[in-house]
Amino acid sequence: MDNQPITLKVSVRDVRFGRNVKVIEPTSTIGDDSFVGPFVEIQKNVSIGQRTKIQSHTFICEFVTIGNDCFIGHGVMFANDLFKNGSPNADPNSWGRTVLEDNVTVGSNATILPVHICSGAVIGAGAVVTKNITVPGTYLGNPARLSRKF
Numbered sequence: 001m002d003n004q005p006i007t008l009k010v011s012v013r014d015v016r017f018g019r020n021v022k023v024i025e026p027t028s029t030i031g032d033d034s035f036v037g038p039f040v041e042i043q044k045n046v047s048i049g050q051r052t053k054i055q056s057h058t059f060i061c062e063f064v065t066i067g068n069d070c071f072i073g074h075g076v077m078f079a080n081d082l083f084k085n086g087s088p089n090a091d092p093n094s095w096g097r098t099v100l101e102d103n104v105t106v107g108s109n110a111t112i113l114p115v116h117i118c119s120g121a122v123i124g125a126g127a128v129v130t131k132n133i134t135v136p137g138t139y140l141g142n143p144a145r146l147s148r149k150f
Helices: none
Strands: 064-066 098-101 139-140 145-149
Touching: none
Parallel strands: 064 098
Antiparallel strands: 139 145
8 A cells, every 4th residue: 555645735837838848756765764855856766765754955876776764855955877978878777776774864965976875874064985984983084084983
């Protein structure tokens, strides 16, 4: 049985559309007791675990998996196309995959490229994660580097 979320003032309204406009509603999985703030875009093929909080103005592209009990700050950007040929690639089979295990915290305005982030990692505000994170700790900077182990 599909459970229905509590939806607060969510709709497309007061918009004038031109010809041939497409508005896409995502088809993703969001776990029990999670929170998704306003102005968050979640594309299809995304999985969000239980009790995870996603703050406003965050963009979660296709093929992102976020575990249980995670916190995603304001304005976090996930990217799956690395422009390997110098321009956007329309083939989803070429896009990277991103996995955040359980209990990951991502600070505001961080950018997460296709990587795997281990449980218990903290990504600092504004950090750019370009490589897998395998050791729990705090990661800061561009590119993100381990600042402190837990």
